Amino acid sequence: MSQFNIREAREQDVDNIFRMLKELAAYLKEPDAVKSTPETLRRDLQLYKCLVVEDLSNGESSTKPLIGYAAYSDKFTMCDGRLTVLDNLFVAPEKRGKGIGTRLLDMVSKDAAANGCNGIEILAHGWNSRAMAFYKKRGAIDVTENKDWHYVQIPLKSQTKMDN
Numbered sequence: 001m002s003q004f005n006i007r008e009a010r011e012q013d014v015d016n017i018f019r020m021l022k023e024l025a026a027y028l029k030e031p032d033a034v035k036s037t038p039e040t041l042r043r044d045l046q047l048y049k050c051l052v053v054e055d056l057s058n059g060e061s062s063t064k065p066l067i068g069y070a071a072y073s074d075k076f077t078m079c080d081g082r083l084t085v086l087d088n089l090f091v092a093p094e095k096r097g098k099g100i101g102t103r104l105l106d107m108v109s110k111d112a113a114a115n116g117c118n119g120i121e122i123l124a125h126g127w128n129s130r131a132m133a134f135y136k137k138r139g140a141i142d143v144t145e146n147k148d149w150h151y152v153q154i155p156l157k158s159q160t161k162m163d164n
């Protein structure tokens with residue numbers, strides 16, 4: 001029997017999702033990057049999709065701790081049409097290497113295909129070689145390498161300055 005169960009997130013999962021988001025940000029060496037709070041994640045639950053992983057290894061226990069999640073949403077580009085943006089993929093360190101990440105990515109891919117998306121967009125750090133190998137083994141193409149793309153952001157404050 002599988003030691004984990006993946007299901008759609010519910011409102012009552014948000015505190016646990018936030019805990020994992022903070023853990024992911026720390027792993028990605030950006031502990032201060034999280035601007036969201038449990039309140040904004042709860043408020044915006046309609047704006048993103050989230051799958052959570054329940055740990056079933058403690059048998060019939062009624063409380064099933066969450067040990068991973070995938071957060072994603074759809075976007076549209078003129079060239080690609082509909083795309084799914086995989087925003088976060090996280091599995092608790094002690095549960096890695098058991099196929100959970102692969103299953104999460106499979107489920108995101110199936111949902112994306114069912115919604116008419118043409119691909120999955122992922123932003124990964126170059127130093128995160130384990131994640132890069134994980135994605136490449138599952139068909140990802142590194143457009144930074146292949147097309148010399150640069151990911152740029154305009155902070156809203158500078159935009160306001162430009163308008164004035």
Ligand SMILES: CC(C)(COP(=O)(O)OP(=O)(O)OC[C@H]1O[C@@H](n2cnc3c(N)ncnc32)[C@H](O)[C@@H]1OP(=O)(O)O)[C@@H](O)C(=O)NCCC(=O)NCCS
Pocket residue numbers: 024027089090091092095096097098099100101102103123124125128130131133134137
């Ligand atoms: C990337 C991540 C989600 C993968 O989840 P996972 O549950 O470990 O994924 P899987 O078990 O399906 O596959 C992991 C791969 O690493 C290998 N592996 C073996 N032991 C491992 C371990 N202890 N930890 C991680 N990976 C291990 C697996 O064999 C597998 O190899 P494969 O790609 O050749 O099949 C997970 O490692 C993670 O949360 N990493 C930290 C956060 C992160 O980098 N997220 C992505 C940001 S872009």
